[in-house]
Amino acid sequence: MSNFSSQFGKSFLTSSQYISSGSNSDSESEVDDYLPESDETSELSEDEDVQLTFVMVEKKKLVNLFSQCPVCSSEASLRENCSGSLLTIHQLCDNDSCRFKRVCKSQEQLSRGTSEGNIAISNAIFMSGSSPAKALKMFKFMGMHVISYAAYMQHQKTFIIPSVDYIYDEEKAACMARVAGHSLTLSGDGRADSPGHSAKYMVYSLMDTTTKSILCCELVQVCMFSIYCTFKNLESTVVFSKSNETGGSSYMENEGLRRCLASVMQSATVKELVTDRHPQIRKYLRDECPEVKHSFDTWHIAKGIIFIYLSMFPCSM
Template sequence: MEWEGSQSQVASRKFIVSETCLNKLLSKCSTCNKPVVVDKIVKGCLLVCTKTCSYCNETDTWESQPTFGGLAEGHLDLSAAIMFSGSTTAKFLRALRFAGISCFNDSTFYNIQKHYLSPSIEHVWKTHQNKLINDIRGRGSPLILGGDGRCCSPGHTAKYGTYSVMDLDSGKILDIQLVQSNEVKNSHAMELEGLQRSLSFLLDDCKLLISHLVTDRHSSVKKYMREQQPDIIHWFDVWHVAKGIYKKLEAAGKKKGCEKVKAWSRSVSNHLYWCVASSDGDGEMVKQKWLSMLNHVADIHEGHGDKFPRCEHGILEDRLWMKKGFKPHAELAKVVENKLLLEDIQKLSPAQQTSDIEAFHKVMCSWAPKSVHYMHTYMESRSKVSALHFNENARRDTRTTKSGVQQYTISYPKSRKGEPVVKDVKTEQTFGYITDLMVYAKELRLRNTSYRMASEKKKSKKDHYHWHRVPQKDLIYLNQL
């Protein structure tokens, strides 16, 4: 059953009307214009008014909103708005109650979410994902992927791990895998499991050719890619490594007599970016350029190595130089010459990085904040809505003035401890995917005019929610809802 005029109905305006103003509107008979008796029935956010005129014996019934298969439009619209916008149910309904606005209770929302909203998200996401994959096939070139995991809460006590895989050429999320900690041996293993599922989907199901993968330095991921996926070139993201180096240098700089290490910490971590970007993937060159820092901080600018014999900078002004053999230089050398670090910096990605995936994880926090717990199905649904939003707004253009000048602003990010950073001002975000979600949710309600019908339809498609991936205890609980 197709719903005609669906997009126009989704876009139609709604208004908040005070009851006193509504009484004035309904107080007279529409036939004889005499005073009438008005009986009101409130069903959530639906108001049904019956006017009875004692003069002309006319009875008229007026409803404040249309219905879809017996369900008030406002119930479906507001429930969809809660989930699709990333709001929390309790706060949203509490805000309406504080404002004196009649609305449904939370059980109504959970029924609508279960039977109409989550299936709508799954459908729209699958449609969008298939289009992305077909576009990649049309390009005819091997895929360069970026991958990274996100836990649902800080620390090592996370219940869920979300692994996101991005096409680094287009900057769009290709796949999201949600892993629960009791599906694997511990929460640390969720990242590898998520990557394995994504690669299985892209390689085996979609038959895509993957040439490169850029990730962080997760130990089990390194081993898996080395032993199980030798045909895919595995790179490490520079930002993750540079961030770790900076933290270690900051900690070393707090030791007595090591203030110079702290003064050099930002320059040393920034130096890693230059080493990688200027070496064209030559791992040995990266290593020699990196180790040259130990000479450079001691005001020695030659004799670094056979591939990189001397520094490329010009004449330098006097700086806070270190002396070899003294404590500050020794503390710096412990970090710079770390054996594992020297192995891994040779595999740092010279071009594509995972910074866009980090940006996506920040977007995901708007739909699935780490301070709020969701059940497996709804955590997965909210993650996919965030991916739809991110993909629609990926790599937006820089905003310009009327004269065509690009606009920039200064921010003071927490990661930089208040240091100013210049950023370009992006064009406004768009939300076209919301219309698709709203339309499909209403079409589902027209096809399944009761929760029972929707539940039976879902049971006939058990793979709709990937039930084989949901832990058994959650599956039992979901079936009881």
């Protein structure tokens, strides 16, 4: 699974690059004059870590390669089939004394019925944070055979997200193994999806201040009551849904820290923790983790001093 993820994690970079082949000698000079300098060579091709796997080939140029029988050089009948970006060509020699036949595919076919290029397209869209609908529409505007939106969603569910989960768990286990048995000084803070007290999700992170590596992240969802109204046959139905991870947005930071600390303390001890001056965190550490030295980070201290200064001298800034 890890090989799969790293292979297709890199392929999204390669599939999005245009490589000037310059193979047509008749128009080579014209093309060189026309193309801007930045299109002549991909910047990513200079990166040794990136494997450039795919090139753009015009369909009729590829099909013409199969117009002759490779055994007797007679004309050959062709039958083409596209499955997403995968082109399959069935070749049959027209010479009755030869009748050579073969099936050629433009990409490696994977075990689950799809091809390497189709997965690479889905992976490229996902890893680059693009909108799948817009990205697939772009390919259609180019006249390129491409996967459907439903196929993208299936690839995301079947291949990509399990790969991301696998790599995340693997990296997290490696981080924990590196700090196992150590006495750590950590710093932590939460990042919510919106400012103020109306956030729904928060990610709390704990960083090892020695190695500067993030040891643990936890996603916390606030308690929310949602009302969905559906109108059918002039009757309305009201559905209440509730997620009850915390009692409110102000509880999320403390909950995130609690989960992160519990995860880290399974393999290491925490001698000092640096956080903001969140009152619930101060109380939690004071009551539940008295052995951990609690420090406040200088950024929040400085911010507090500025607020006090502005309240005392409102016209000074």
